[in-house]
Amino acid sequence: MKLPKVLDLAAAITLHEAILQKVQAAGGIRMDASDVEVLTLPCLQILLAAKRDAHVWIEQPSDTFIQAFADLGFDWSHGMRELPEPVPEPAVESSLPPRDETVAVMDVIEESASAVGNLRILTIDDSKTMRDMLMLTLVDAGFDVIQAVDGKDGIDMLERENVDVVITDINMPRMDGYEVVRQLRARPEHKTTPILVLTTESEVDKKNIARAAGATGWLVKPFDPERLIATVRKVAC
Numbered sequence: 001m002k003l004p005k006v007l008d009l010a011a012a013i014t015l016h017e018a019i020l021q022k023v024q025a026a027g028g029i030r031m032d033a034s035d036v037e038v039l040t041l042p043c044l045q046i047l048l049a050a051k052r053d054a055h056v057w058i059e060q061p062s063d064t065f066i067q068a069f070a071d072l073g074f075d076w077s078h079g080m081r082e083l084p085e086p087v088p089e090p091a092v093e094s095s096l097p098p099r100d101e102t103v104a105v106m107d108v109i110e111e112s113a114s115a116v117g118n119l120r121i122l123t124i125d126d127s128k129t130m131r132d133m134l135m136l137t138l139v140d141a142g143f144d145v146i147q148a149v150d151g152k153d154g155i156d157m158l159e160r161e162n163v164d165v166v167i168t169d170i171n172m173p174r175m176d177g178y179e180v181v182r183q184l185r186a187r188p189e190h191k192t193t194p195i196l197v198l199t200t201e202s203e204v205d206k207k208n209i210a211r212a213a214g215a216t217g218w219l220v221k222p223f224d225p226e227r228l229i230a231t232v233r234k235v236a237c
Contacts, residue, residue: 002032007043015046034060039068044222046136119236120144122161124154124168124180125198130221134167134198137225143232151175155183158190164236170199170206178213185214194235198223 001018004011018029047058058065121143123134131147138145146161148154152174154166166184170177177197184190194216202220210218216235219228 001029003036005035006038007036008038008040011043015043028056030057030059032059033065034062036062036065039065044068046133118142118144119164119232120146120162121232122146122148122154122157122163122166124148124151124166124172124177126150126169126172130169133223137223137228138232141229141232151177151180154180158184163193165232166193166195167198167232168195170197170201170210178209181210181213181215194232196231196235198228 003015007015121138123131123138123145124147125131125134126149131149135145135147146157146163148157150172151168154168155175158166166180168177168180177199181195181197184193184195195214196217196219197210197215198219198221200221207218217231219231
């Protein structure tokens with residue numbers, strides 16, 4: 001699969017769908033990144049999510065591609081294996097269909113997901129781009145997701161919706177994330193609801209404010225999809 005020169009939000013949706021189709025149909029996908037000249041955060045997040053699949057390979061990354069990851073503190077090659085030489089499968093007589101590595105990997109993912117049930121997540125963020133990225137990442141991991149556009153909208157939504165985990169931004173109009181956490185902790189039904197703060201802020205004092213308000217955990221944007229999913233599953237147990 002030849003990646004286009006411009007990988008923006010529109011391309012992110014197409015890229016995500018193409019990766020799913022290729023992996024499901026062929027058990028793997030090659031992505032030629034030699035022509036990439038623009039790599040925006042949405043597509044970078046999609047590619048970070050893709051690295052979780054052992055059957056996705058990046059070939060000939062352009063300087064722009066590599067630098068985009070470096071600018072955000074990521075090594076593009078982390079989890080991206082070199083494309084191996086094909087190895088002939090030995091002939092095996094069996095009444096059962098052959099069990100390949102792809103099936104084994106999917107079994108592990110499904111077992112892990114079932115261990116915590118069909119989780120429902122509320123994401124609260126005033127950035128549509130970030131909401132889209134959270135939606136793609138969390139839905140791809142098997143979670144149900146509902147979205148709120150700011151803190152007030154999130155609080156109102158929880159008046160009528162039941163969720164297992166809340167993920168909230170900090171800097172938002174009408175009501176910031178700190179106040180979201182405080183208001184939820186003041187309600188008996190949300191005394192123990194896991195609340196994760198996801199924000200560009202990384203100062204220790206701001207983390208302490210969130211912790212004092214009752215936040216369960218803190219993740220910094222841009223998020224690593226693998227770490228986000230693992231954290232959601234951990235706090236939901």
